[in-house]
Amino acid sequence: MEWQMRAIRGATxxxxxxxxxxxxxxxxxxDELENRNELKPTEMISVTFSVTKDLDAIFPAAIARSRPLWxxxxxxxVQQMHVEGxxxxxxxxxxxxxxxxxxxxHHIYLRNAAKLRPDWGLPQKISATHHVN
Known part of the structure; x- marks a missing residue:
């Protein structure tokens, strides 16, 4: 089986x-990311979380680290760039x-974030021209 590095986006x-x-x-x-993509943490290279400036009670990475193998x-x-509106x-x-x-x-957009990328509501097929063996 051939493997390639892929990027997965999501928001909530x-x-x-x-x-x-x-x-x-x-x-x-x-949970939705792992289930819909059949993704295991051992296959992940890195995760960048961004939050809007109105969220500062806890780091999302701290939540993720408490999950098995994460x-x-x-x-x-990081803090998401603020754009008015x-x-x-x-x-x-x-x-x-x-x-x-x-x-x-499967890019995961939940709750009100679903309107950010309605075009990514369905699975995305990526060309297999670049791959890792």
Whole structure:
């Protein structure tokens, strides 16, 4: 089976700036990511989480590290650039992972974040022209 590095995007929104609300939203997002992409943390290279400036109760990476095998994944938390009128209380991720070249990538957009990328609501087929053996 041939493998290639792939990028997976996703986002969700949080009801309020509290540890509990952020944990709930990030857990839901990562559960959906793993289930829909049949992705294991051992296949991940890195994860960058970004949060809007109105979320500062907990780092999303701290939530992810508590998941089985996620503590060995390189993760970074950053603040999303603020643009007036943009979606509030939003957590985004960008994951780089090795996946089989035949695998579809499911970008995960939940809650109010679904309107950010309605074009990515379906699985994305990526050309297998670049691959890793």
């Amino acid at each position: 929104t949080v009801a309020e700036n509290s540890v509990e609300a952020i944990k709930e939203a990030v857990t839901e997002l990562l 503590d060995s994944v390189a993760m970074l938390d 943009s979606l509030q209380r939003c957590v985004r991720f960008l994951i780089h992972a090795y996946l089989p070249t035949t695998a579809s990538v």
